Amino acid sequence: MTHNPTLQKEAQTMLPQNVLEYGREDNAIRETAAYAARRAEEIGAENVFNFSIGNPNVPAPAIVTESLMHIIQTVPPEVLHAYTPAPGMAQVRRAVADDLNRRFGTDYTANDLYLTAGASAALSIACRATLVAGDEVIIFAPYFPEYAVFAEVCGARSVILKCREEDFQIDLAAFEQAVTKKTKLVIVNSPSNPSGSIFSGETIDAMADILRKKEAEFGHAIYILADEPYRELVYDDDVTVPFIPNHYADTIYCYSYSKTLSLPGERMGYLLVPPKAADSRALYAAICGASRVIGNVNNPSLFQYLLQECVGATADLTVYKTNRDLLCAALTEYGFKMAKPDGAFYLFVKTPEPDDLAFCARARQYELMLVPGSAFGYPGYVRISYCVDTDTIRRSLPAFRALAEAYRSAEGTL
Amino acid sequence: MTHNPTLQKEAQTMLPQNVLEYGREDNAIRETAAYAARRAEEIGAENVFNFSIGNPNVPAPAIVTESLMHIIQTVPPEVLHAYTPAPGMAQVRRAVADDLNRRFGTDYTANDLYLTAGASAALSIACRATLVAGDEVIIFAPYFPEYAVFAEVCGARSVILKCREEDFQIDLAAFEQAVTKKTKLVIVNSPSNPSGSIFSGETIDAMADILRKKEAEFGHAIYILADEPYRELVYDDDVTVPFIPNHYADTIYCYSYSKTLSLPGERMGYLLVPPKAADSRALYAAICGASRVIGNVNNPSLFQYLLQECVGATADLTVYKTNRDLLCAALTEYGFKMAKPDGAFYLFVKTPEPDDLAFCARARQYELMLVPGSAFGYPGYVRISYCVDTDTIRRSLPAFRALAEAYRSAEGTL
Numbered sequence: 001m002t003h004n005p006t007l008q009k010e011a012q013t014m015l016p017q018n019v020l021e022y023g024r025e026d027n028a029i030r031e032t033a034a035y036a037a038r039r040a041e042e043i044g045a046e047n048v049f050n051f052s053i054g055n056p057n058v059p060a061p062a063i064v065t066e067s068l069m070h071i072i073q074t075v076p077p078e079v080l081h082a083y084t085p086a087p088g089m090a091q092v093r094r095a096v097a098d099d100l101n102r103r104f105g106t107d108y109t110a111n112d113l114y115l116t117a118g119a120s121a122a123l124s125i126a127c128r129a130t131l132v133a134g135d136e137v138i139i140f141a142p143y144f145p146e147y148a149v150f151a152e153v154c155g156a157r158s159v160i161l162k163c164r165e166e167d168f169q170i171d172l173a174a175f176e177q178a179v180t181k182k183t184k185l186v187i188v189n190s191p192s193n194p195s196g197s198i199f200s201g202e203t204i205d206a207m208a209d210i211l212r213k214k215e216a217e218f219g220h221a222i223y224i225l226a227d228e229p230y231r232e233l234v235y236d237d238d239v240t241v242p243f244i245p246n247h248y249a250d251t252i253y254c255y256s257y258s259k260t261l262s263l264p265g266e267r268m269g270y271l272l273v274p275p276k277a278a279d280s281r282a283l284y285a286a287i288c289g290a291s292r293v294i295g296n297v298n299n300p301s302l303f304q305y306l307l308q309e310c311v312g313a314t315a316d317l318t319v320y321k322t323n324r325d326l327l328c329a330a331l332t333e334y335g336f337k338m339a340k341p342d343g344a345f346y347l348f349v350k351t352p353e354p355d356d357l358a359f360c361a362r363a364r365q366y367e368l369m370l371v372p373g374s375a376f377g378y379p380g381y382v383r384i385s386y387c388v389d390t391d392t393i394r395r396s397l398p399a400f401r402a403l404a405e406a407y408r409s410a411e412g413t414l
Numbered sequence: 415m416t417h418n419p420t421l422q423k424e425a426q427t428m429l430p431q432n433v434l435e436y437g438r439e440d441n442a443i444r445e446t447a448a449y450a451a452r453r454a455e456e457i458g459a460e461n462v463f464n465f466s467i468g469n470p471n472v473p474a475p476a477i478v479t480e481s482l483m484h485i486i487q488t489v490p491p492e493v494l495h496a497y498t499p500a501p502g503m504a505q506v507r508r509a510v511a512d513d514l515n516r517r518f519g520t521d522y523t524a525n526d527l528y529l530t531a532g533a534s535a536a537l538s539i540a541c542r543a544t545l546v547a548g549d550e551v552i553i554f555a556p557y558f559p560e561y562a563v564f565a566e567v568c569g570a571r572s573v574i575l576k577c578r579e580e581d582f583q584i585d586l587a588a589f590e591q592a593v594t595k596k597t598k599l600v601i602v603n604s605p606s607n608p609s610g611s612i613f614s615g616e617t618i619d620a621m622a623d624i625l626r627k628k629e630a631e632f633g634h635a636i637y638i639l640a641d642e643p644y645r646e647l648v649y650d651d652d653v654t655v656p657f658i659p660n661h662y663a664d665t666i667y668c669y670s671y672s673k674t675l676s677l678p679g680e681r682m683g684y685l686l687v688p689p690k691a692a693d694s695r696a697l698y699a700a701i702c703g704a705s706r707v708i709g710n711v712n713n714p715s716l717f718q719y720l721l722q723e724c725v726g727a728t729a730d731l732t733v734y735k736t737n738r739d740l741l742c743a744a745l746t747e748y749g750f751k752m753a754k755p756d757g758a759f760y761l762f763v764k765t766p767e768p769d770d771l772a773f774c775a776r777a778r779q780y781e782l783m784l785v786p787g788s789a790f791g792y793p794g795y796v797r798i799s800y801c802v803d804t805d806t807i808r809r810s811l812p813a814f815r816a817l818a819e820a821y822r823s824a825e826g827t828l
Contacts, residue, residue, distance in 0.1 A: 014598065014634055015693075015700045016546045016568075023543075023703025059491040068486050068716075077473040081677045117531065117710065124709030129437075132430050146709070153707040154430075184428065220428055263495045265715030279429075286429045289437025293567040294708040295538030295560070296531065301679030303714065 028375035049396035088115030117267035119256035128290035142378035168197035194383035196341020208248035221278035229256035235321035334404035442789035463810035502529030531681035533670035542704035556792035582611035608797035610755020622662035635692035643670035649735035748818035
C-alpha cells in the first residue's frame with residue numbers, strides 16, 4: 001500500500017463543493033454548545049449557563065422505559081430486530097393515523113404515513129420528493145437553518161421572508177408578493193424554532209386563500225411543508241396550534257417525537273401525505289423514492305414497536321412553562337425586549353446592540369451561552385433555549401441582570 | 415379547505431421524475447417477498463419456501479438483549495435518549511476503531527469513523543460526498559441494485575462490469591479498460607450479495623495496481639468504495655476476506671452490523687475514511703456534509719450505547735454454513751449448476767432456461783420463492799437466500815428436485 005501525496009490537492013477539488021461546504025460550515029448552535037462544554041471543563045458545569053441547544057431536559061415518560069423493557073423481554077430478537085417495510089410497519093402507521101384522526105377529526109390511514117428519522121429526515125425527504133432545479137421555497141425568518149440546506153441541495157432557491165418584528169407573525173402582503181410561478185413549497189414551522197411564535201388559524205387561512213388563488217393562477221400545486229415538532233409544547237389554555245392539513249389541502253406534514261416524548265437522540269418521526277393533497281399518491285411514491293435514494297431502509301424496528309405503545313403519550317412538559325414564565329418575567333424586568341413565546345422552548349430576545357454576534361460574545365463573559373439570531377436569518381436577536389432545569393435558570397438570573405446593566409451603564413439605555 | 419382536482423395531472427409532472435420512478439420501481443426482491451407472504455396466507459406458511467430476502471434468521475446474540483436491558487435500566491432517560499454528535503459519540507467510534515485496529519493491525523481513531531444507518535446509508539452518503547455530475551462509478555455484476563441508484567441520483571453514470579461466470583471473480587483486463595479519467599468510485603462488495611464470492615487478496619492487489627497506475631495517469635484519486643456487511647459470514651477455515659484499506663490506500667469503507675449481530679432492522683453501521691486515503695480530511699468533511707443534507711442528525715442513541723457494549727460480538731452464524739452445505743449438495747445432485755459460495759448467505763444458481771424470470775415463475779408453482787438474477791444485473795441466474803431455518807431447507811428439497819425434473823423431462827437435460 002502506498003499513499004500518493006501528490007493527489008491531495010486534486011482530489012479535494014473533485015469533491016462536490018456544496019456538500020463539502022455544508023460539512024465544513026460552522027454551525028453557530030453546535031459551536032456554542034462546544035464552547036459551553038469546554039468552559040464547563042474549565043470552571044465547572046455549575047458555573048456555566050448553557051442555553052444553546054434544544055435538547056429536552058425532561059426525561060422521557062415512564063411508559064417509554066417500561067415499554068422498551070417489555071418489548072425487549074417479550075418479542076423474540078429475530079422478530080424484533082428484523083427489517084420492516086420501508087415506510088414502517090403497517091400497524092405502527094395505523095396507530096399514528098388513529099391518533100391523528102382522534103385529535104383532528106381526520107380519516108387518515110396507514111397508507112398516508114411514512115416513518116422517518118425525526119422531522120429532519122422528513123423535511124429532507126419531502127424536499128427531495130418535490131423539488132427540481134429552479135424551484136423556489138418560501139421560508140419565514142427566523143428559521144431553522146437546515147430548511148435552506150435541504151432546499152438548496154435539490155437545486156431550489158430559498159426565498160426568505162422576515163416575520164414581523166412585533167409579534168413574529170407572517171406579513172401576508174409580502175407573502176402574497178413572494179409567491180411566484182416557481183414557488184413549489186412554503187415551509188411553515190409553528191410553534192417556531194427559534195421565536196416560539198404560533199401562527200393563528202386566521203393567519204393560516206389567509207395564507208391558504210393566497211395559495212389557492214396562486215395555484216389557480218399558475219395552474220399547479222403549491223405545497224405547504226408543515227414542520228411541527230413543537231406542536232405539544234404550548235403553555236396557555238387559550239392558545240391552540242392550527243393543524244394545517246385541516247386548513248389547506250395541499251399540505252405535506254412533518255412530525256417528530258423528539259420533544260413530545262423527550263427522545264431526540266432516537267430519531268422518531270413521520271411524514272404525512274393527506275389523501276386530499278394534490279396528486280397525493282404520486283407524492284407518496286416520490287417520498288418512497290426520495291427515502292430510497294438517501295439509503296433509508298426502515299426506521300429502527302425497536303422504536304417502531306415502541307411508537308405503537310406510546311403514541312399519544314407525552315413527557316411531563318410543565319417545566320417548560322415554569323421556565324418560560326420565570327425567564328420572561330426576569331429578562332423583561334432587566335429591560336430586555338421580546339415577544340412572549342406561545343410555544344416551543346425558546347425565547348427570541350432583541351439584542352441591546354444591533355450586532356447579535358458581539359452581544360453573544362459579551363454574554364459569554366458572564367458565562368451565558370446564547371445563539372445569535374443571525375444563525376436563524378434574523379440578526380439583532382438572540383435565541384435562549386430554556387429546556388434546562390429551572391434551578392439553572394434561577395442561578396443564571398444574576399448574570400443576565402449584570403449583562404443588562406453593563407449595557408445600560410455603557411450606553412445609557414438598554 | 416377545498417381540494418382542486420384540476421391540479422392533479424400538472425402536479426405529478428412537476429415532481430422530480432427520477433425520484434418518482436425510484437419510488438414506483440418494482441423491486442423484484444420485495445415483490446417476491448410480498449408474493450410469498452400472500453401465498454403463506456393462502457396455503458399456510460409451512461408450505462411456502464421463501465428464499466427471497468436477506469433477513470438473518472438467527473437471533474441476535476444474548477449480549478445484545480442483555481446490554482439493551484442493562485443500558486435502559488442504568489442510563490437516565492434524559493441522557494440515554496439525548497442528541498449525540500452527528501458522527502456518533504466519540505467513545506463509541508473509539509470502540510469501533512479499537513476493534514478494527516485489533517483485527518487488522520491498523521491505527522484508526524474516532525475521527526476516522528462516522529456512524530450511519532447501516533451500510534445502505536453509508537453507501538448513499540459516500541456517493542453524495544464524492545460524486546458530481548458526469549463522474550463514473552464502476553460496479554461489478556451481479557450487484558446490489560441500490561449501488562446504481564445511489565450513483566445515478568448524484569448525476570454519475572454506472573459502469574457495470576460482469577464478473578466471470580465460472581467463479582464470479584473480476585475480469586482484470588476488462589476492469590483496466592473500464593477505468594477512465596471520469597472514474598471516481600469502484601464499488602467492491604466482498605463477500606458478495608448475491609453471488610457469495612469473495613475477492614482474493616491477489617485480485618484486490620491487482621486491482622490496486624491498476625488503480626494506482628490510472629491515478630498517476632489521470633492525476634486524481636480513484637476511490638474503492640468497499641461494502642462489507644457480510645465480512646463475518648465466511649464458512650471455511652482456509653478462506654479470508656481481504657481488508658481492502660490494507661491493500662489500497664484510497665478506500666472508503668462501509669460496514670453494517672445487520673448480519674453480524676442479526677440486527678438488520680436497527681440500522682447500525684459506519685463509514686471509515688482511513689487517514690491514508692487521498693485528501694482524507696476533506697473527504698470526511700464532505701461525508702459530514704452529505705449526512706447533513708439528507709437530514710441525518712445522529713444514529714439512534716440507544717443503539718450507539720449498545721454498539722459500545724457489543725462491538726466484536728457476533729450472532730451464532732454456524733447455521734448458515736450448515737444451510738449452504740446442505741443446499742449446495744442437494745441442488746448439485748439434482749443437476750443445478752453454481753459456484754459454491756465462500757461467504758454471505760446466498761446461492762447464485764444458473765437457471766436451466768436462459769430466461770431467469772420465467773424460471774422464477776415456474777419455481778413458484780413448486781412454492782419456491784427465488785429472486786431472478788436480472789434484479790442484480792446478471793440474467794440467467796437466480797438468487798436463493800439461505801438465511802432460513804435448516805428445517806425449511808430440508809422440507810424444500812423435494813420441491814427443488816421436482817423443479818429440476820420438470821426441466822429435465824421437458825428438455826432432455828437440465
